[in-house]
Amino acid sequence: MKDLVSRCPIEEVMQIMSGRWPTLLIYYLKQGTKRFSDLRRDNPTISHKMLTLELRKLEDAGIVERTEFEGYPLRVEYDLTSAGLKLVPLLDALGNWWETVEAGPAHASTSPVKLSQK
């Protein structure tokens, strides 16, 4: 998912939000200010590297704000920007929609979606 094939805003958002981590990070950040290590605790499966990369991406997108404090040990805080806060209800709407799909008649007799879930 590198280049865009159209100049569609939806495609641009998906470029940001695609993947496992962006929505999760937003979910935890909406609980309030978090430090790097907090976010690591929140989801222990993300690697150190991915956390920094994803946070950087969200920061560049204007969704997350990064505040650095002087002194030792280093300390950085992350918050949702106002734009990021406005995003939250939209994601919730998506989640609600999905729950109706899962329970809906579309899969009356079949199992929902097959997701490899080790």
Added chain:
Amino acid sequence: MKDLVSRCPIEEVMQIMSGRWPTLLIYYLKQGTKRFSDLRRDNPTISHKMLTLELRKLEDAGIVERTEFEGYPLRVEYDLTSAGLKLVPLLDALGNWWETVEAGPAHASTSPVKLSQK
């Protein structure tokens, strides 16, 4: 992006919608019934294989409906399900939100998001 790390519906949706193609396919399918070759024409950069895989995924998710017709040459039609139709306005909302972010004050002096765009 294989396994889920939480039982959050948002994460489940993203499992489906992540990547370059799902939103694009939905975008074209909302124009009405499409055949396999129509969708290939709509976005020429998707590979034969990916198109079938993505369509299958959306079908399993209950977003797209596949109708097969007997006879030669084979003929298959794709439509959005009612659930898929309900998804469209949500994606539009995301797109609109993004446009406000891009134009917003978050990047007053910096360039928007850096996307590799060859």
Added chain:
DNA sequence: CAGAATCCCTGCCGATACTG
């Protein structure tokens, strides 16, 4: 503690060829 840099491997996805 936050994160930059390096190495390395897995799995995604493209190309090609074949079936109904």
Added chain:
DNA sequence: CAGTATCGGCAGGGATTCTG
């Protein structure tokens, strides 16, 4: 025409090490 099957390259992302 629509779809499977197989192979292979390459990039996404994990583990580790190093700096401020």
